[in-house]
Amino acid sequence: MREIDIGRIEETVYALCRSACCEIGGDVLGLLEQGLARERSPFGREILRQLIENDRLACARHMPICQDTGMAVVFMDVGQDVHLSGGDLTQAVDRAVRRAYRDGCFRSSVLDPLTRQNTGDNTPAVLYTRIVPGEQVEIAVAPKGFGSENMSRLGMLTPSQGLEGVLDFVVETVRLAGANPCPPVVVGVGIGGTAEGCMLLAKRQLLREVGAPSPDPALAQIERELLERINRLGIGPQGLGGDVTALAVHAAKTPTHLAGLPVAVNMQCHAARHKRAVL
Amino acid sequence: MSIRITAPFDRQALSRLRAGDSVLLSGTVLTGRDAAHKRLCALLDEGRPLPISLQDQAIYYVGPCPPLPGDVIGSCGPTTSGRMDAYAPRLMDLGLAAMIGKGFRKPSVVESIRRNGAVYFAATGGAGALIARCVKAARVLAFEDLGTEAIRELTVEDLPLIVAVDSLGNDLYVQGPARYARA
Ligand code: SF4
Numbered sequence: 001m002r003e004i005d006i007g008r009i010e011e012t013v014y015a016l017c018r019s020a021c022c023e024i025g026g027d028v029l030g031l032l033e034q035g036l037a038r039e040r041s042p043f044g045r046e047i048l049r050q051l052i053e054n055d056r057l058a059c060a061r062h063m064p065i066c067q068d069t070g071m072a073v074v075f076m077d078v079g080q081d082v083h084l085s086g087g088d089l090t091q092a093v094d095r096a097v098r099r100a101y102r103d104g105c106f107r108s109s110v111l112d113p114l115t116r117q118n119t120g121d122n123t124p125a126v127l128y129t130r131i132v133p134g135e136q137v138e139i140a141v142a143p144k145g146f147g148s149e150n151m152s153r154l155g156m157l158t159p160s161q162g163l164e165g166v167l168d169f170v171v172e173t174v175r176l177a178g179a180n181p182c183p184p185v186v187v188g189v190g191i192g193g194t195a196e197g198c199m200l201l202a203k204r205q206l207l208r209e210v211g212a213p214s215p216d217p218a219l220a221q222i223e224r225e226l227l228e229r230i231n232r233l234g235i236g237p238q239g240l241g242g243d244v245t246a247l248a249v250h251a252a253k254t255p256t257h258l259a260g261l262p263v264a265v266n267m268q269c270h271a272a273r274h275k276r277a278v279l
Numbered sequence: 280m281s282i283r284i285t286a287p288f289d290r291q292a293l294s295r296l297r298a299g300d301s302v303l304l305s306g307t308v309l310t311g312r313d314a315a316h317k318r319l320c321a322l323l324d325e326g327r328p329l330p331i332s333l334q335d336q337a338i339y340y341v342g343p344c345p346p347l348p349g350d351v352i353g354s355c356g357p358t359t360s361g362r363m364d365a366y367a368p369r370l371m372d373l374g375l376a377a378m379i380g381k382g383f384r385k386p387s388v389v390e391s392i393r394r395n396g397a398v399y400f401a402a403t404g405g406a407g408a409l410i411a412r413c414v415k416a417a418r419v420l421a422f423e424d425l426g427t428e429a430i431r432e433l434t435v436e437d438l439p440l441i442v443a444v445d446s447l448g449n450d451l452y453v454q455g456p457a458r459y460a461r462a
Contacts, residue, residue, distance in 0.1 A: 180359050
């Protein structure tokens with residue numbers, strides 16, 4: 001049994017929030033550069049240049065890449081041989097988010113869904129925990145803006161629709177979203193499971209290194225085909241027309257019920273922010 | 280080549296812009312997004328005066344981050360304009376000349392833009408740090424309790440924009456993708 005003080009969890013979540021909002025990963029920057037090289041639209045190229053400059057400036061000045069510093073989505077895989085001591089985990093995560101958003105001059109975007117009263121400190125965070133083998137704690141923080149989140153979609157398809165139905169649903173979701181999720185986008189796709197499990201599976205795909213194919217060859221093939229079809233839509237950077245609509249498609253599957261074929265699309269804008277640490 | 284334009288607007292200069300033009304905007308713009316629009320329209324419903332004049336103004340759909348120490352504003356890129364579609368025609372009828380945001384507008388809003396000789400500009404979504412450099416001053420004008428959603432006046436210099444919907448109702452969000460779609 002390994003003991004980990006809750007204070008260490010708090011400090012880690014704090015540091016991950018601070019860096020995630022300001023430092024875009026090399027994976028995204030690399031794909032923006034590649035996109036710039038093949039984009040035919042002059043507007044598209046100008047926008048991609050602005051995004052690259054923006055991301056570098058944000059990193060250098062340690063200011064947010066985007067004013068929508070999102071809801072703080074925190075994923076924690078806790079080894080079953082770990083004992084978290086010294087306080088309440090959920091409270092520690094919320095404390096970390098509160099401090100990081102205040103100290104980083106990040107925007108507080110979280111509010112009551114009906115009264116629309118802002119909580120003022122971007123809490124509560126969205127926390128997903130899993131118990132896994134081992135004695136480590138793996139933490140990922142992915143601030144999620146709502147321009148893209150609003151464009152996400154769940155389809156409870158029928159088995160007769162098959163793979164073709166799944167592919168059509170994903171492409172149609174990107175088409176319907178158009179300019180709204182700040183293309184170029186990263187498309188997280190979940191296939192199977194239950195309604196809520198399918199959406200969470202799609203969201204977890206956004207934590208992957210952007211552009212790295214699925215280790216499953218069949219899924220990697222699906223990702224390639226989807227990316228190709230999406231980039232033929234013509235939506236382009238910021239939806240003003242062009243070739244670079246998506247930087248990557250990340251898909252995963254999980255067993256589902258014999259009566260169903262759920263497919264979930266979690267849309268992620270080019271501000272694909274995610275940072276990870278292992279304790 | 281970018282066209283230089285000043286806000287509040289000379290309507291004639293505005294009417295010469297065409298969808299697809301690149302623009303550098305200087306002058307002052309108002310900010311407002313979901314909550315501020317809701318309040319403005321609630322005041323109109325009650326027949327009460329608005330706290331700001333909309334005549335020939337631009338509203339920039341933005342909820343900025345707090346400024347870093349020494350800065351006038353934090354990251355401040357555009358938010359999705361479609362959520363303001365329910366309110367925009369009413370404000371254009373009251374003199375609003377331009378909107379700045381990101382994403383497509385409903386046909387009824389495009390029609391209102393045409394009828395009012397207004398313009399809808401696209402700013403680059405997710406370029407909040409870059410856009411903040413174009414903002415030289417910021418002050419809250421109304422609804423301070425809304426925090427990031429308050430109505431502010433921003434003084435901007437050479438803010439890069441693209442004309443997305445012009446005063447004739449031409450819509451770059453329709454024309455652009457159609458040009459690049461491959462079957
Ligand atoms: S969709 Fe993404 S890049 Fe666009 S405004 Fe929202 S968080 Fe920023």
